[in-house]
Amino acid sequence: MFDERELNRAAELLASSEPVMIFGHEWPDGDAIGAVLGLGIALAEKGKRVQMSWPGPLEMPQKYQFLPEIEKLVASRELRPEGIAIAVDCATEDRLKELKEVAFAAGGLINIDHHPDNTRFGSVNLVDETAAATCEILYAICEKLGFAVGYEAALCLYTGIVTDTGRFQFSNTTAGTLATASGILSKGVKPNFVYENVYQSNSLAYIRLTGEVLTRAVYDEDLSFVYGWIKQEDLKKFGVRLYETEDLIDDLRALKGHVIAAVFKEQPSGAIRVSVRSRLECDIGSIARKLGGGGHRVAAGYTSARGTLEEAVEELKGEIIASGRSGNS
């Protein structure tokens, strides 16, 4: 857990400043979206003027569009430095992209995050790497600072926790995570409502794309490494947006015996973005950092410096071997 003095400094900043700008990272996942909206709603209910945003387009996967207050999100270009800024679920200041300047020019920058490689870039840092999700930290902060978490904020925070813990199945799920979830359910959140929206709202096009990716998946038994790929032509063929493919890696992870899973995604620029996951015995986060990315021990990502998909696959295999993982060791 983070320092109580940091929490007190955050409380002072929040009490004395307005508006409160809350920023997630580009192409936000469920935790970042839940954190921006959940904290924004909780502060607004306390009478605070809030501005919620993230860099890049305010687009998000369809599965998160059931969340409240989405229409209040403000495009990054409309923001000027005023009040204070809060960065949520951002390991580094660079995750803020074009909002970085606004965030640092504000009257204070509170960094709330759970990534182990968080650089403490804020003027106040509430970083707890033992938390499963930024939304889990936010629930604790709201409770401690007396910001009542009502149904709508709870719904957002719950969504962040459910998605970052793989529905409470990943190794980051702790007794504390479930205690937080329990507190949230007491606010009236219905697990099946979130489940149906987040996990049972895929388009047929997406399910068919998944089928294609799984059909051609490769398993390197020596490295216990399973991987798949999505090219721009696949997205075109099936009519799926790249940011909607965040969870596809979990389907590959159903494979018995695998330790590392990856999905290589060709970006519109041609660059290869790689999502990687591992079982607890392998630190995929440090491999991703070696390749210029970042993340957690068991969930990370990076953009390959290599030109082609094939080269990116070889690059990752090389790093897996270099890390000592081969021959099912």
Ligand SMILES: [Mn+2]
């Ligand atoms: Mn997160």
